[in-house]
Amino acid sequence: MTSSTQSDPIIKIDQVSKTYPGDVQAVKNVSLEVHQGEFFALLGPSGCGKTTLLRMLAGFEIPNEGTIMIDGEDMTDVQPNARCVNMVFQSYAVFPHMTVAENVGYGLKVDRVKKKEIQERVAEALELVRLGDLGARMPDELSGGQRQRVALARALVKRPKVLLLDEPLSALDAKLREAMQMELVRLQKTVGITFIIVTHDQSEALSMANRIAVMEGGTVRQIATPEELYEDPNSRFVADFIGQINLFDGTAVASQTEEKVCATVEPFGTMEIWGETLGPVSLAIRPEKINIDIEKPTTSEHPMAQGTVTDIAYYGGYSNVFVDVAGTRIMAEVSNDTRIRSSTFERGTKVWISFNAEDALALGD
Ligand SMILES: Nc1ncnc2c1ncn2[C@@H]1O[C@H](COP(=O)(O)OP(=O)(O)O)[C@@H](O)[C@H]1O
Ligand SMILES: [Mg+2]
Numbered sequence: 001m002t003s004s005t006q007s008d009p010i011i012k013i014d015q016v017s018k019t020y021p022g023d024v025q026a027v028k029n030v031s032l033e034v035h036q037g038e039f040f041a042l043l044g045p046s047g048c049g050k051t052t053l054l055r056m057l058a059g060f061e062i063p064n065e066g067t068i069m070i071d072g073e074d075m076t077d078v079q080p081n082a083r084c085v086n087m088v089f090q091s092y093a094v095f096p097h098m099t100v101a102e103n104v105g106y107g108l109k110v111d112r113v114k115k116k117e118i119q120e121r122v123a124e125a126l127e128l129v130r131l132g133d134l135g136a137r138m139p140d141e142l143s144g145g146q147r148q149r150v151a152l153a154r155a156l157v158k159r160p161k162v163l164l165l166d167e168p169l170s171a172l173d174a175k176l177r178e179a180m181q182m183e184l185v186r187l188q189k190t191v192g193i194t195f196i197i198v199t200h201d202q203s204e205a206l207s208m209a210n211r212i213a214v215m216e217g218g219t220v221r222q223i224a225t226p227e228e229l230y231e232d233p234n235s236r237f238v239a240d241f242i243g244q245i246n247l248f249d250g251t252a253v254a255s256q257t258e259e260k261v262c263a264t265v266e267p268f269g270t271m272e273i274w275g276e277t278l279g280p281v282s283l284a285i286r287p288e289k290i291n292i293d294i295e296k297p298t299t300s301e302h303p304m305a306q307g308t309v310t311d312i313a314y315y316g317g318y319s320n321v322f323v324d325v326a327g328t329r330i331m332a333e334v335s336n337d338t339r340i341r342s343s344t345f346e347r348g349t350k351v352w353i354s355f356n357a358e359d360a361l362a363l364g365d
Helices: 051-060 101-112 115-126 144-157 172-191 202-208 226-231 238-240
Strands: 011-020 024-034 039-043 065-070 085-088 162-166 192-201 210-215 219-224 246-254 260-265 271-273 279-285 291-293 304-314 318-325 328-335 350-352 359-365
Touching: 011 051, 024 051, 024 065, 024 210, 024 219, 039 051, 051 065, 051 085, 051 192, 065 101, 085 144, 101 115, 101 144, 101 260, 115 172, 144 172, 172 192, 172 202, 202 226, 210 226, 210 279, 219 226, 219 238, 226 304, 238 246, 238 279, 238 359, 246 328, 260 279, 260 328, 279 318, 291 328, 304 328, 318 350
Parallel strands: 039 192, 039 210, 085 162, 162 192, 271 359
Antiparallel strands: 011 024, 011 065, 210 219, 246 260, 246 279, 260 271, 279 359, 291 350, 304 318, 304 350, 318 328
C-alpha cells in the first residue's frame, strides 16, 4: 500500500486546538486527514470535542491553534458561507411555515439562484432522499424520519464537497435509526460527496463509516477502519469503547517473538500474546473469542481456567455468559445458532473457559 499515490486530502486538520472561554480545552492538538469520497466518523463519549471539531470545519468556531485546509485551501480567513461544506445539525430544524420544497430550496433562493434551476435542483435533492412525492407537504405532516430527510436534502441541494453531520440520527427511534444508517450509506455512495459524521454510538460508526477517529478528552486516540479498531485497538480506552471486551490486569515482559510480549495474567498464567507495551498491561480479548465448555478441553494448548456461571444475558441471536473464575469475571458470547440448543448453561454450572492466545492483545492505557 506504500507505493499508491493517494490524492490530496479534501480535509486536512493540522495540530488544531480550541479553548473556550473559562479555559475549557475542547480540542487538543488534533491532526487528521479525510480523503475525497470517504465516509468518515468522529466517535467518542459525550463532551470529547466532536461537535467543536465539526464546527471548526464548518467555520462556526475558529481554532486557537493549528490550520484547517479544505480542498487545498487554508480556511483561516474563510467565512462559513464561503466554504464548500454544509452541515446537518443535531436538531434538524426545518421552517414550519414553508413546504418541504420551499424548505429545501430556501438556501438557493438566498443565493439568488434562478427559479427554474431551484425547481430542478430541489426535485433532484428530494429524489435523492426519497421524498420525491412530498414536496408540497408541510413539515408538521411529516414523520421524524422524513423531517430528517428534508434537512439532508436542504444540505445536499447546495452541492457541497463535504457534508458534515452532527449526530443526525440521535432523535430517531432504534428501528428507524438503523434504516436511516443504511440510507445514509446508500446516499453517500450515490452522490459521492465526502461525509463526516459525528456520533457517540460506536455501533453506528462501525456500521456506516469506512474510517473512524476515536476521540477522548479533546484528543484523537486512534484513526482506523472499523475492522482495525475492533480487532487491533491501540489502547485499553479504544478496546473498551468499541464493542465489548474482557480486560484482565497483568504484567508484560519482552518476548522472543517480534510484536509479541510475554504476559502473566491471573487466572490464566503466562503466555505469549500480541502487544508492544511492557510493564502493567491489560490482556484484552473479545467475548466471542472465549470458548466455554462443560468438559475440560483436551486437544489444545490454549490458556484455560475453570469457573462457575454467574449470569446469562439472552439477546436472541446470542447470549452473554458470565463466568466467575477465582473472583475474575469473564464474559463469553455464545451464539444461539440452533433453534433447540443441545447444551445449555445455567447459573451455577461449572464450566471451562479457554481461548487462543493469538486472539488476545496486551494493551496499555
Ligand atoms: N460554546 C461553548 N462554550 C464553552 N464550552 C463549550 C462550548 N461548547 C462546548 N463546550 C465544552 O467543550 C467540550 C467539548 O464539547 P463538544 O465539542 O460539544 O463535545 P461533543 O460533541 O463530543 O459532546 C465540553 O466540555 C463542552 O462542555
Ligand atoms: Mg456533540
